[in-house]
Amino acid sequence: MKSGRFWAWVVFAVGAAYFFVPLIATLEFSMRMRRGVYSFDAYKVVLGDIHFQQSFGFSVIAAIFTIIVGVLIVVPAAYWIRLRLPGLRPIVEFITLLPLVIPAIVIVFGYIRMYGSNSPLPFLASASGTNVLLVFGYATLALPYMYRAVDTGLRTIDVRTLTEAAQILGAGWVTIIARVILPNVLIAVLSGAFLTFAIVIGEFTMASLLNRPAFGPYLQNMGANRAYEPAALAIIAFAITWGCMSLIQILSRFAPKSTAR
Amino acid sequence: MADPFLSIQHVRKSFANATVVQDFNLDVGAGEFVSFLGPSGCGKTTVLRMVAGFEEPTSGAIMIGGKDVTRLKPNQRNIGMVFQAYALFPNLTVAQNIAFGLRVAKVPKADADRRVAEMLKLISLPNLGDRFPYQLSGGQQQRVALARAIAPKPKVLLLDEPLSALDAKVRVSLREEIRQIQKDLGITTVFVTHDQEEALSISDRIVVMYGGRAEQVGTPFEIYNRPQTRFVASFVGTLNILKAKVLNGATGTIAIDGQQVTASGMKNDATNGAERSVALRPEAVSLNGIGGQRNKLDGTIEEVNFLGSVVRIRVRFQENSVSLDTFNNPNAPPPKHGEKVTVSFAPEDLLVLEGEAPN
Amino acid sequence: MTDITSVEPGIVRRGPTHLAAPPDVRAGIRLPTQWLGVAPFFVFAAMFLILPTLYLMIGAFQNDAGEFTFENIAALSQPSIVAAYWISIKVSLASAVLGAFIGLAIAIAIVRGGLPGWIRSATLTFSGVASNFAGVPLAFAFLATLGRLGLVTVLLNTLIGLNLYAWGFNVLSFWGLTLTYMYFQIPLMVVIIVPAIDGIKREWGEAAATLGATQSEYWRMVVIPVLWPSFLGTVILLFANAFGAIATAYALTGSSLNIVPILLYAQIRGDVLHNAHLGYAIAFGMIVITGLANVGYIVFRTRSERWLK
Numbered sequence: 001m002k003s004g005r006f007w008a009w010v011v012f013a014v015g016a017a018y019f020f021v022p023l024i025a026t027l028e029f030s031m032r033m034r035r036g037v038y039s040f041d042a043y044k045v046v047l048g049d050i051h052f053q054q055s056f057g058f059s060v061i062a063a064i065f066t067i068i069v070g071v072l073i074v075v076p077a078a079y080w081i082r083l084r085l086p087g088l089r090p091i092v093e094f095i096t097l098l099p100l101v102i103p104a105i106v107i108v109f110g111y112i113r114m115y116g117s118n119s120p121l122p123f124l125a126s127a128s129g130t131n132v133l134l135v136f137g138y139a140t141l142a143l144p145y146m147y148r149a150v151d152t153g154l155r156t157i158d159v160r161t162l163t164e165a166a167q168i169l170g171a172g173w174v175t176i177i178a179r180v181i182l183p184n185v186l187i188a189v190l191s192g193a194f195l196t197f198a199i200v201i202g203e204f205t206m207a208s209l210l211n212r213p214a215f216g217p218y219l220q221n222m223g224a225n226r227a228y229e230p231a232a233l234a235i236i237a238f239a240i241t242w243g244c245m246s247l248i249q250i251l252s253r254f255a256p257k258s259t260a261r
Numbered sequence: 262m263a264d265p266f267l268s269i270q271h272v273r274k275s276f277a278n279a280t281v282v283q284d285f286n287l288d289v290g291a292g293e294f295v296s297f298l299g300p301s302g303c304g305k306t307t308v309l310r311m312v313a314g315f316e317e318p319t320s321g322a323i324m325i326g327g328k329d330v331t332r333l334k335p336n337q338r339n340i341g342m343v344f345q346a347y348a349l350f351p352n353l354t355v356a357q358n359i360a361f362g363l364r365v366a367k368v369p370k371a372d373a374d375r376r377v378a379e380m381l382k383l384i385s386l387p388n389l390g391d392r393f394p395y396q397l398s399g400g401q402q403q404r405v406a407l408a409r410a411i412a413p414k415p416k417v418l419l420l421d422e423p424l425s426a427l428d429a430k431v432r433v434s435l436r437e438e439i440r441q442i443q444k445d446l447g448i449t450t451v452f453v454t455h456d457q458e459e460a461l462s463i464s465d466r467i468v469v470m471y472g473g474r475a476e477q478v479g480t481p482f483e484i485y486n487r488p489q490t491r492f493v494a495s496f497v498g499t500l501n502i503l504k505a506k507v508l509n510g511a512t513g514t515i516a517i518d519g520q521q522v523t524a525s526g527m528k529n530d531a532t533n534g535a536e537r538s539v540a541l542r543p544e545a546v547s548l549n550g551i552g553g554q555r556n557k558l559d560g561t562i563e564e565v566n567f568l569g570s571v572v573r574i575r576v577r578f579q580e581n582s583v584s585l586d587t588f589n590n591p592n593a594p595p596p597k598h599g600e601k602v603t604v605s606f607a608p609e610d611l612l613v614l615e616g617e618a619p620n
Numbered sequence: 621m622t623d624i625t626s627v628e629p630g631i632v633r634r635g636p637t638h639l640a641a642p643p644d645v646r647a648g649i650r651l652p653t654q655w656l657g658v659a660p661f662f663v664f665a666a667m668f669l670i671l672p673t674l675y676l677m678i679g680a681f682q683n684d685a686g687e688f689t690f691e692n693i694a695a696l697s698q699p700s701i702v703a704a705y706w707i708s709i710k711v712s713l714a715s716a717v718l719g720a721f722i723g724l725a726i727a728i729a730i731v732r733g734g735l736p737g738w739i740r741s742a743t744l745t746f747s748g749v750a751s752n753f754a755g756v757p758l759a760f761a762f763l764a765t766l767g768r769l770g771l772v773t774v775l776l777n778t779l780i781g782l783n784l785y786a787w788g789f790n791v792l793s794f795w796g797l798t799l800t801y802m803y804f805q806i807p808l809m810v811v812i813i814v815p816a817i818d819g820i821k822r823e824w825g826e827a828a829a830t831l832g833a834t835q836s837e838y839w840r841m842v843v844i845p846v847l848w849p850s851f852l853g854t855v856i857l858l859f860a861n862a863f864g865a866i867a868t869a870y871a872l873t874g875s876s877l878n879i880v881p882i883l884l885y886a887q888i889r890g891d892v893l894h895n896a897h898l899g900y901a902i903a904f905g906m907i908v909i910t911g912l913a914n915v916g917y918i919v920f921r922t923r924s925e926r927w928l929k
Contacts, residue, residue, distance in 0.1 A: 008733020012743075015726045015806070019750060022761045022803065025771035029764035073664050080657035088658065095665045101914045102673055103864025105881050106903045109888050110672025113679070136668045143669075195752070202755050204867035205881075209888055216867065219756040223763075223871050230760040237757035238749075245749040313830060335829035342830040348823035351927035352845040361841070362831035395926055406827075413831060 023238065030231035042232035046222075049229075055218035059207075062131070062214060063200040066138040067193045070146040073139065075189065078150045079181055082159045096147040099140055108137060108206045130210050137206045142196040149195065153188020154181075191248045198244040202237050265324075266291035266449050267312070267417055272321030274307055274473075281307050283473045285321070292447040294440065296460040299470035300496070305453045308470075309419055312451060314338050325416055338417075341410030341448075345422040347402040349394040355405050356381070356390035362413035380408035383442060400431035407439065411448065418443070420452040424459060436463050457497045461485060469493045486542075491614045494540045501541040501583040502614075507533055513608070515539065518579040522556035524611040538614045545610035546585035548574065548602055555605040558583075562600045576604055677907065679900035692901035701883070705905065708863055708880040711794060715801035716858035722802070723809025724851060730810075731817045744814065747807035754804045759871035762800040766791040792873045800868060805858045812857070816850035816924060846927060853920030860913040864906065880906060 033041040046052050081088050099107070111133055115123035123133040139146075162184065166176045182189070204216035219237070223230045265288030274282040282304040289295050297305035310316045312323055314335035322331045330338050341362075349358050359380050363373040381387045384404040394402055403423055410418060420439070424432045440463040443450050454460050460467050461481040469476045469484060469492070477484060477493045488494035495502070505515040505524075510533055513524045517539070524539060563582060564575040571586050572595045585604060587595070596602060683689045696702070730740045765772050768785060776782040790796055820843055828838040866881035875882055880902065886892045887899040 004732075005734040008729035008735050011725045011729040012733070012735060012739060015722065015729075015743075018722075018806075019746065019803070021772060022765040025765035026761040028771050029769075073660050076657040077661035085658060092658075092661065095669070097914070098665075098669055098673075101860065101907070101910050102669070103866075103881065103906055103910060105864070105866055105884055105888075106676065106906055107669065107672060109884065109899070109903055110676050111668070112888065114672050114675050136664070139664070140668045143665075198752050202757060202867075204756050204870070205885070209885070216756060219760075220867070220871050223756060223760055224874070231764045234757040234760035234764070238753055238761070241753050242749050245745070245752065249745060249748075313826070315826060315829075335826070336832045336834060338830075339832070340830050342827065344823045344827060346821065346823055348821060348827040350824060350827075350842045350846075352842065361828070361833070364841075365828075365831060365833045365837055393927075409827075409831070415830075419830075 023235075026231045026234050026238075030228060030235055033228040042228040043236075046229050046232050046236070051218055055213050055215045058213055059201050059203075059215035062135055062138060062212075063197045065135045066142060066200050067196050069135055069139040070142050070192070070196060071189055074143070074146045074150050074192075075182070075185070076177070078147060078154055079159065079177065082151075082154050083163060092147075096144050099143050104137075104141055104203075104205045105209070107140060108209045111137060112209065124210075130212060134206060134210050134212050134214075137210070138196075138200045138203065141203070141206070142192075142199055145195045145199070146192040149188050149192030150185060153185035153191075156188075157184045187251050187254055190251055194244040194247050194251075198241050201240055264291070265289060266293075266326060267451070268322075268324040269308065269312065270322045270324070272308065272311060272318045272323065274304075274311060274316060275319045281473050282311075282318075285473075285475060287468060287475065287478065289449055289451065291449055294443055294450045294452065294463065294465045296452045296454060296464040296467045297470055298454055298457060298460040298467050298497070299476075300455060303470040304473040305468075305470045306421060307473075309421055309451060309453050312417065313340055313342055313419055339413075339415050340417045340419060341413070341415035342419040342421065343403070343406045343410050343423045345425050347394070347399070347406050347426070349402055349406055349409070351394055353393075354390065355386070355392050355394070355397070358394070358405055359390075359409045359412050361409060366413055376412055380412050384408045384438075398431075399427050400435055403427065403435060404438070407442070411442070411446065416449065418448050418450040420450065422453055422455070424454070424456070432459075439463065461497070469496065471496070488540070488612065488614075491538065494612060494614055499543055499584065501543065501546075503539050503541065503581040503583065505537055505539045507535045507537055509533060517558060518581050520558050520578065522558065522611065523608040524613050525608040526611065526613050540612040540614055541583055541606060541610060543573065543584045543586045546583055546604050546606045548576075548585060548587055548596070548604055555607055556611065557603050557605045559601070559603050562596050562598055562602055565595050565598065567595065576602060673907065676900045676903045679897055680904035682897060682900075684897065692895075692897045693904070695895070695898050696901050696905055700878070701902065704878045704880045704883045707794065707878065709909075711797050711801065711869075711879060712859045712862035714794075714798045715805050715862050716855050718798065719802045719805025719858055720809050720851065720855045723806040724813055724847075726806065727810050727813045727817055731814060743810065747810040749807075751804050751807040751811055754865065755867040756871040758800060758803055759868050762791055762796070762803070762872065766796065766799070792876055794877070797869055797872060797877060797879075800872060801862050801865070805862065808858060808861065809854055812854045813847075813850060816847060820846060846924075849920040849924035849927075853917045853924065856913045856916045856920070860910040860917070863910055863913070 028038075030042050031038040031040065033039060033045070077092065081092055112124065115121055115133060117125040123129040159181065162180055163176055166180045171180070202216050202219060203214070204220055207214035208217045208220065219230070219233055222233060267287075267289040269285055269287045272282060272285045273280065285304075285308055287295070297308060299305050307316060311318050314330070314333060314337075318331060322329055324330065325338065325340075350361065353361065356377050359377045360373050363376060368376070377390065378387075381390055384407060386401060386404060389397065389401065394405070397405065403426075407423070423439070424436055427435065436459055452460070452464065461484070464481055466478060466480055467484045468478050471492045477489045479487075484493065485498055488497060494500050503517055505517045505522075508514040508516055508521065513526070515522060515524055515537070558576075558578055560576040560578045560582070562574060563577040566573040566575075567589070570589050572589055573584055573586055574596065575582055575584050583604065589595075680692050681688055681690065683691060696705075726743065729735065730743050762770075764770050766784070766789075767773065770791070773784050776784060791800070824842055825838055828842060833841065864881065866879075866885060869877060869879055870882055870885065873882075875886060884899065884902050884906070887902065891899070893899065
């Protein structure tokens with residue numbers, strides 16, 4: 001037993017070292033821009049860079065639209081499947097797993113071939129059309145996470161009883177979804193939203209291949225041309241991921257506990 | 262007991278800030294079936310786990326077959342154990358589960374196969390050897406767990422609430438099966454339960470535990486009919502507890518709500534005029550009973566509950582009331598609410614509990 | 621997609637559900653609404669997930685004239701493409717297997733190692749973050765750590781005189797990429813396998829002990845066989861996870877390490893293979909590999925869930 005605990009500590013320490021050393025090294029590297037002293041110059045340069053501001057802003061807006069599209073698609077579907085169409089559940093679960101099976105690069109390759117300027121649906125013919133396509137692509141990538149989060153949220157509240165109670169009180173469908181279901185799964189939806197945000201904000205493949213001025217391609221470009229700024233950007237990106245995950249953790253404490261069987 | 266097979270001597274167990282078992286003593290004879298009965302947190306499971314070797318006693322000794330096993334590891338004690346949650350190995354078939362102890366003991370394959378077949382027959386599942394645990398019902402799983410525990414011929418069999426997770430019907434049939442197998446094999450068994458009916462129905466002796474202590478050790482008959490402490494009386498069976506005043510400690514004459522009755526179990530030290538608690542089993546009381554030397558009390562029917570084969574009737578005197586059971590008789594409807602009745606009971610059925618009556 | 625939306629509501633209303641419950645008039649009224657609820661999902665999935673993928677898969681079996689052919693698939697056997705697949709498989713497999721073993725060790729340490737409780741929750745939280753910390757920034761972090769001027773490289777050189785690069789290490793190589801991928805593979809393993817280890821009940825160990833088994837016999841006969849399907853399933857998932865990834869590798873190595881996604885990326889950008897349909901075939905090959913991996917994952921997952929329910 002005693003030796004078991006010793007080895008547990010060893011494993012934990014080695015693991016912790018593997019995960020913290022790169023973070024420390026990156027932080028250290030990011031502060032080496034000014035010769036001889038540690039400084040935050042790299043961060044100042046990055047944050048003051050107009051391309052950083054533009055691409056980051058672009059990705060934030062894309063993430064927000066992705067979340068909206070994801071919620072609009074996933075919540076009604078997950079809700080109706082729980083309530084009235086449980087037979088469709090295996091099909092829907094299979095579809096939501098597909099983005100984990102099909103690599104993003106393959107999906108976006110399909111978009112490029114299917115929605116070119118000469119196709120019946122020429123998303124790629126204009127910049128705004130391409131932006132829309134990018135948001136839909138991001139929503140596809142986020143589909144597994146969004147669906148899982150919302151479905152878990154719906155499972156913990158008794159959707160059927162809540163809906164029937166609202167109907168007895170004379171509520172219509174719009175009222176039921178907006179006033180009864182959404183507030184109750186809000187925590188779950190928000191968890192899915194933050195995860196979506198974390199995935200979308202630094203996404204490279206789709207944005208790059210669709211030639212959109214997003215944060216991911218900007219990062220890649222910086223990496224290819226600068227020395228210290230990429231390290232500062234990595235720290236910033238890690239902080240964003242950490243922030244999203246912490247918010248999910250905090251939110252999960254407010255989530256309703258299971259009342260359904 | 263001439264030759265205790267399992268002997269638990271002055272065993273104490275303390276955790277960081279609490280003593281959960283204090284000075285526990287028990288001798289179990291070879292082939293005996295002893296139950297530990299008590300509410301959760303009474304220390305019964307801790308004692309069992311010390312016998313199994315999962316917990317080490319803070320002080321005291323545990324002997325099995327004359328050998329001190331107090332410091333032995335569980336896998337050196339040669340015991341069999343059945344758990345509440347079955348604890349079958351999910352990756353092994355029924356037959357492989359039963360053979361587990363034999364495989365570990367390096368029993369030759371042919372002998373092990375024979376023993377497994379024997380065990381499967383014993384638990385009446387001869388054709389399910391190739392199934393996996395998840396394909397069995399709870400009752401079947403627990404029978405397999407029992408077979409697995411006894412296959413290596415352990416010296417002592419420990420049963421830790423083995424029936425608690427099962428449906429009521431299965432629980433009754435399986436407990437009878439366990440008792441039958443235990444008798445056939447003559448295996449010394451300790452059974453932990455919080456269910457008094459279970460303990461009463463299958464034990465040779467019962468240890469009623471409370472607060473880390475053995476309150477009373479005795480046969481089911483003794484425990485049920487002659488509880489020695491207030492806790493045992495209230496925990497085992499349904500009990501009417503009445504407040505009485507001692508009129509004459511020497512003759513056992515007491516008064517219940519002013520009506521005079523005799524309690525043959527009264528000890529002489531009872532001071533006259535003292536308040537005492539007395540207890541009566543519902544089935545010891547009869548309605549409008551016959552017989553000369555019985556105690557009689559007059560009262561009013563307060564409540565009638567029809568439970569099927571039994572009718573439970575509550576009769577109120579003044580401050581006190583008793584519940585009594587009569588058998589259902591299709592030709593005589595039960596008495597009505599408010600009817601004046603007389604109840605009777607034998608003087609020896611009136612149990613005088615230790616200590617002053619609480620308020 | 622249009623064939624779903626253009627279906628008239630009246631046709632839907634006369635569907636089989638209505639026939640199944642003729643007396644319930646309300647069901648007939650509700651039907652269009654419930655289809656309306658799921659319709660956006662199916663339209664979306666068809667347009668942006670299924671049809672684009674099918675388009676490529678069909679394209680993989682067509683020539684420029686649109687005729688059916690196996691030529692594109694056969695052309696995958698040219699050495700440069702085979703090499704790309706091979707190095708992708710090697711990196712994915714190495715990072716999956718190593719990541720899985722290390723992740724398993726960490727998971728066992730935090731669940732069974734008798735460590736303080738906060739370590740478990742802290743590790744799980746961190747794993748949630750790190751398993752999502754992939755892509756370009758991860759590459760930067762490892763360049764800053766193990767690149768020629770990285771902190772660890774410099775420290776090892778100045779403190780103990782160990783010059784990693786003189787020993788043949790390069791963060792832009794197979795092992796560099798594998799080591800980098802493990803940064804998200806290990807935490808993913810931890811997140812997935814911890815519940816499986818939690819599923820190992822304490823009573824199993826106690827039952828084994830009363831039956832005379834030593835700790836190592838118990839592990840050999842029960843724990844390892846029980847964890848095996850979850851473990852193998854997760855290894856496959858990690859493999860697929862690494863196989864489709866491109867951003868980290870591209871930012872780390874540029875195009876110096878020719879893995880399949882980078883090859884496909886170059887093909888999409890500039891048709892470097894001078895054959896559009898060969899690009900489809902490469903995509904098809906990727907889907908086949910990750911698809912097979914996920915089928916394997918589901919098979920093993922089902923088995924362990926059956927055991928551990």
